[in-house]
Amino acid sequence: MTLRSEQADRPAVLTPDPAYNVPAYRSSGKRAPHQPLYPLPLGATERHGPTFGHLSLTDVDADLTRQHAGEPIGERIIVAGRVIDGAGRPLRQSLVEIWQANATGRYDHPVDQHPAPLDPNFTGAGRCLTGDDGSYQFITIKPGAYPWGNHPNAWRPAHIHFSVFGRAFTDRLVTQMYFPGDPLFAYDPIFGSVRDEAARTRLVSNLDLGLSRPEWALGYRFDIVVSGPLATPDVS
Amino acid sequence: MTGATPSQTVGPFFSFGLRWLETTELIGPDHAERIVFQGSVLDGDGVGVPDALVETFQADSAGDFRPVSGPDWLGFGRILTGQDGRFGFTTVKPGPLRTSNGATEAPHLTVSVFARGLLQRVITRIYFPDEEVANQIDPVLEMIVPERRSTLVARAADGRLLFDIHLQGENETVFFNC
Numbered sequence: 234m235t236l237r238s239e240q241a242d243r244p245a246v247l248t249p250d251p252a253y254n255v256p257a258y259r260s261s262g263k264r265a266p267h268q269p270l271y272p273l274p275l276g277a278t279e280r281h282g283p284t285f286g287h288l289s290l291t292d293v294d295a296d297l298t299r300q301h302a303g304e305p306i307g308e309r310i311i312v313a314g315r316v317i318d319g320a321g322r323p324l325r326q327s328l329v330e331i332w333q334a335n336a337t338g339r340y341d342h343p344v345d346q347h348p349a350p351l352d353p354n355f356t357g358a359g360r361c362l363t364g365d366d367g368s369y370q371f372i373t374i375k376p377g378a379y380p381w382g383n384h385p386n387a388w389r390p391a392h393i394h395f396s397v398f399g400r401a402f403t404d405r406l407v408t409q410m411y412f413p414g415d416p417l418f419a420y421d422p423i424f425g426s427v428r429d430e431a432a433r434t435r436l437v438s439n440l441d442l443g444l445s446r447p448e449w450a451l452g453y454r455f456d457i458v459v460s461g462p463l464a465t466p467d468v469s
Numbered sequence: 470m471t472g473a474t475p476s477q478t479v480g481p482f483f484s485f486g487l488r489w490l491e492t493t494e495l496i497g498p499d500h501a502e503r504i505v506f507q508g509s510v511l512d513g514d515g516v517g518v519p520d521a522l523v524e525t526f527q528a529d530s531a532g533d534f535r536p537v538s539g540p541d542w543l544g545f546g547r548i549l550t551g552q553d554g555r556f557g558f559t560t561v562k563p564g565p566l567r568t569s570n571g572a573t574e575a576p577h578l579t580v581s582v583f584a585r586g587l588l589q590r591v592i593t594r595i596y597f598p599d600e601e602v603a604n605q606i607d608p609v610l611e612m613i614v615p616e617r618r619s620t621l622v623a624r625a626a627d628g629r630l631l632f633d634i635h636l637q638g639e640n641e642t643v644f645f646n647c
Contacts, residue, residue: 249475251588260478260586263513264636266644271612273592273645277566278579281534283526283545319471332486342482344520358486394480396487402526403647407583407590409477426588427475435474460473 248460249432257422259383275403282401285328285362295361297331297373305355307336307374311444311452312410315367316397318459323367324404329457330360330396331371338377338391347380372450378417390417390424397457404459411437412453476589481520483583484549492547495525495560502530505629506595507557510550510582513637517554521584522547523634525558525595527577532564562597568608575603575610582634591644595632596622617643 253265273279293299298309312331316324334340334357337349341356359371376391392409399405411424415437418424427433435458444452496503510521525546529538538544544563548556566574578595596604604610610618620642623630635642 249473251475251477253588253591255588258478258586258588261588262586263516264518264584264586265588266591266641267513267637268617268641268644270644270646271609273647274568274609275647276568276574276609277532277534278526278528278563278574278577279647281526281528281544283543284535287540317471319473321471330486330490332483334482340482341485345482356485358489360489394477394483394486396479402579402581405524405581405590406474406476407479408474409480423478423588426477432472432475435472436477456474458471458474 249427249429249435251426251428255422255426258426279402282398282404284326285398286326288328288362290361295359295369295371297355297357297359297371299372300356301354303354305335305352305374307352307355307377309372309450310375311370311372311446311450312393312438312455313368313370313444313452314438314454314456316363316369316399316457316459317367318399318404323363323365324399324459325363325365325367327363327367327400328360328396328398329363329369330358331373331393332358333373333393334376334379334391336374336377338379340379345379349377349379375412383422388417388420390415390421395455395457397459399459406457406459408457409436410455413437413440478585478588479522479583481585483520483522487522487547488549490547491549492543492545493558495544495546495558500561502561503559504562505557505559506623506632507555507629508632508634509554510556510584510634511554511636511638512586515635515638517550517552518584518636519550519552519554521550521554521556521582523550523556524548524581524583525560525578527560527579528563528566530561530564532566565603572608573603573606575600575607577607577609580634582636584636587636591634591636591642592647593634593642593644594621598622598625598630613643
């Protein structure tokens with residue numbers, strides 16, 4: 234847990250975010266800031282943020298299994314949840330973007346050249362706007378685990394990347410959703426960079442049979458809670 | 470209160486998911502007050518970061534945000550850095566902004582940088598070099614030790630504004646949390 238604000242006129246907000254410099258995650262070595270951060274007072278720019286309600290997104294944008302001529306290989310899943318603030322209030326018309334590896338663990342990206350096949354019927358990118366209750370839903374393929382060069386025999390647990398814009402600049406969040414019970418959790422320095430166990434658990438989706446569609450797809454629920462100071466009720 | 474969802478790195482392989490919303494022209498090409506920004510995201514060795522995502526947000530030239538600013542102005546930029554870590558975008562200078570206690574913030578953009586190696590975004594601000602008076606009384610710049618303030622002010626060169634983002638190292642850019 235890091236202390237977010239040391240300003241006397243604002244309550245300190247504890248965030249579960251990882252530290253910047255995490256030696257076990259090698260890429261942070263030359264990229265993590267070393268100087269202490271300054272607390273940014275909430276000026277007009279921080280209290281506003283880009284809004285995307287004008288975008289005309291379609292069902293296909295949120296259905297990663299229908300973006301090509303044929304169906305992708307792999308386990309079809311439904312991923313759904315709500316985007317809310319710390320008080321449980323829904324964030325409406327918020328843009329949610331996801332991207333992920335295919336069922337073999339391969340990304341549709343020129344730098345990912347590890348020996349696993351691409352799927353001509355799967356790009357792995359989706360987007361949608363949340364509804365009035367903050368809800369979103371994607372249909373996709375369960376991504377595979379994949380090797381990376383961080384340390385010998387390093388493998389990332391299966392995950393889906395999420396990008397969320399809330400109501401304000403302070404709400405902006407990029408994170409990763411994991412799947413319950415993944416045996417790779419204990420070996421992954423990115424998952425492990427979140428030191429607080431309860432916070433780490435919030436990165437893991439829950440199998441939800443109510444969301445599942447019989448004979449068709451399992452459902453995983455993943456709620457996203459943004460922590461921007463605007464979300465705190467006693468901060469105006 | 471529900472605990473917040475923690476941040477995780479954007480990773481190296483985000484372009485196919487995020488480029489669709491890339492926005493390097495915040496205003497039209499014929500805008501009279503068009504400003505061209507250029508810069509690089511650099512690591513602790515001064516090497517360009519080719520897999521960074523830079524997002525900017527700002528008021529319009531009157532200091533307004535949507536919905537007051539109107540339907541054509543988002544105030545949002547998204548740029549994926551190139552092989553050498555460079556980024557560029559065009560926009561207008563935002564108007565000055567009132568704070569809740571009656572002070573005035575100098576014109577500025579807020580910036581988020583996401584990259585492989587960053588487990589959460591870094592947040593910084595870009596101020597304008599021709600706003601010396603406003604910058605001197607800006608409440609955010611005033612907080613910062615004088616020798617580091619210049620890392621937040623763009624440099625004018627050849628009709629453009631240059632702003633490099635040093636993630637670490639001798640000239641590390643001032644970063645904020647909020």
